[in-house]
Amino acid sequence: xxxxxxxxxxxxxxxxxxxxxxxxxxxxxxxxxxxxxxxxxxxxxxxxxxxxxxxxxxxxxxxxxxxxxxxxxxxxxxxxxxxxxxxxxxxxxxxxxxxxxxxxxxxxxxxxxxxxxxxxxxxxxxxxxxxxxxxxxxxxxxxxxxxxxxxxxxxxxxxxxxxxxxxxxxxxxxxxxxxxxxxxxxxxxxxxxxxxxxxxxxxxxxxxxxxxxxxxxxxxxxxxxxxxxxxxxxxxxxxxxxxxxxxxxxxxxxxxxxxxxxxxxxxxxxxxxxxxxxxxxxxxxxxxxxxxxxxxxxxxxxxxxxxxxxxxxxxxxxxxxxxxxxxxxxxxxxxxxxxxxxxxxxxxxxxxxxxxxxxxxxxxxxxxxxxxxxxxxxxxxxxxxxxxxxxxxxxxxxxxxxxxxxxxxxxxxxxxxxxxxxxxxxxxxxxxxx
Ligand code: GKR
Ligand code: MG
Numbered sequence: 001x002x003x004x005x006x007x008x009x010x011x012x013x014x015x016x017x018x019x020x021x022x023x024x025x026x027x028x029x030x031x032x033x034x035x036x037x038x039x040x041x042x043x044x045x046x047x048x049x050x051x052x053x054x055x056x057x058x059x060x061x062x063x064x065x066x067x068x069x070x071x072x073x074x075x076x077x078x079x080x081x082x083x084x085x086x087x088x089x090x091x092x093x094x095x096x097x098x099x100x101x102x103x104x105x106x107x108x109x110x111x112x113x114x115x116x117x118x119x120x121x122x123x124x125x126x127x128x129x130x131x132x133x134x135x136x137x138x139x140x141x142x143x144x145x146x147x148x149x150x151x152x153x154x155x156x157x158x159x160x161x162x163x164x165x166x167x168x169x170x171x172x173x174x175x176x177x178x179x180x181x182x183x184x185x186x187x188x189x190x191x192x193x194x195x196x197x198x199x200x201x202x203x204x205x206x207x208x209x210x211x212x213x214x215x216x217x218x219x220x221x222x223x224x225x226x227x228x229x230x231x232x233x234x235x236x237x238x239x240x241x242x243x244x245x246x247x248x249x250x251x252x253x254x255x256x257x258x259x260x261x262x263x264x265x266x267x268x269x270x271x272x273x274x275x276x277x278x279x280x281x282x283x284x285x286x287x288x289x290x291x292x293x294x295x296x297x298x299x300x301x302x303x304x305x306x307x308x309x310x311x312x313x314x315x316x317x318x319x320x321x322x323x324x325x326x327x328x329x330x331x332x333x334x335x336x337x338x339x340x341x342x343x344x345x346x347x348x349x350x351x352x353x354x355x356x357x358x359x360x361x362x363x364x365x366x367x368x369x370x371x372x373x374x375x376x377x378x379x380x381x382x383x384x385x386x387x388x389x390x391x392x393x394x395x396x397x398x399x400x401x402x403x404x405x406x407x408x409x410x411x412x413x414x415x416x417x418x419x420x421x422x423x424x425x426x427x428x429x430x431x432x433x434x
Contacts, residue, residue, distance in 0.1 A: 027206030029420030
């Protein structure tokens with residue numbers, strides 16, 4: 001008997017939203033009071049709805065809008081053809097399109113990720129299978145995440161900006177405190193680990209001179225002991241000599257060193273000089289960069305991100321390549337809500353190996369747009385959803401509220417340099433600083 005065609009796309013809804021984000025510091029400057037995300041909802045002719053979430057940028061939203069005319073009428077199972085159509089319409093992103101910022105600014109990878117995840121959500125609902133099963137099946141029931149620490153100014157983000165909500169308690173209170181020195185970073189880590197049970201810790205660096213950030217790593221080691229793996233990510237702001245000097249000093253305490261320097265050649269030089277593994281979400285960021293990464297030996301671990309690598313299935317392909325070439329694979333994140341977290345959990349559950357706890361910014365966000373509210377962490381892990389599809393559904397009232405935030409806040413793309421200049425006039429992003 002011949003198979004039946006899959007459901008066809010009838011409607012696509014693109015909703016830009018702004019979610020409250022605290023004043024977190026990083027190599028590119030400062031987080032705005034709101035992080036932008038875009039929620040995509042694909043509805044089939046038989047009214048099955050699939051959802052996804054990507055970082056929000058006006059240009060990418062416009063390209064998604066343009067892609068509607070190509071996507072409407074397509075069979076959601078035909079992801080290979082859909083991808084090819086999108087490549088033909090938007091061209092391939094080049095490595096240069098990624099930009100110098102710590103996050104990825106390419107169009108096609110975002111669009112395909114948004115479309116693919118929403119289609120997989122629908123396919124899961126139609127076949128009565130969780131997304132993880134569409135990726136080859138579950139390798140674990142829980143997906144572990146790491147505490148992601150940030151230097152930050154005091155403040156809550158959103159309308160409160162740099163103010164704090166005096167009624168907040170627990171992690172909600174701790175999240176608003178400043179963290180500008182090693183003691184405050186340790187306090188942040190303790191509060192975050194107490195709340196979420198994380199068992200690995202990552203410090204976002206590239207904010208202060210390396211000495212100060214390395215001291216924070218040693219303060220974390222002192223506070224948490226040798227059983228809690230530590231990582232630091234200066235987002236490529238260090239010179240090769242700086243990375244080798246401080247990398248050697250941290251060799252006894254680091255699980256891995258993330259993007260100490262910019263570019264595959266520089267990473268390869270640092271890698272030769274250190275025993276600590278190097279991880280990246282900045283120097284090897286696309287399939288076309290892999291041959292050179294292998295030839296040079298630029299990193300040990302690739303931090304995938306389904307929003308930046310073109311979806312969940314592409315990330316599984318990356319996992320296979322990493323396995324072939326002896327690279328580890330873990331996951332990068334940016335400020336995000338529960339739809340992205342659910343997709344990350346399905347992918348994390350399907351990965352053949354899980355050597356490192358994944359990154360997530362989720363504890364820093366306080367809003368949610370899924371029914372049932374914020375997803376829960378148990379001992380630092382998220383339980384893999386067993387419901388069909390992603391296992392999360394849109395809370396339309398919450399979505400509408402965050403869309404109103406988007407319209408009111410006036411932001412159209414992430415620009416941490418501009419936000420930083422509001423606090424430190426004249427501040428300039430530098431690709432390499434120390
Ligand atoms: O949220 O400021 C931030 C991070 O610096 C983010 O933009 C990076 O993309 O988390 C990311 C990383 O690991 O490089
Ligand atoms: Mg990174």
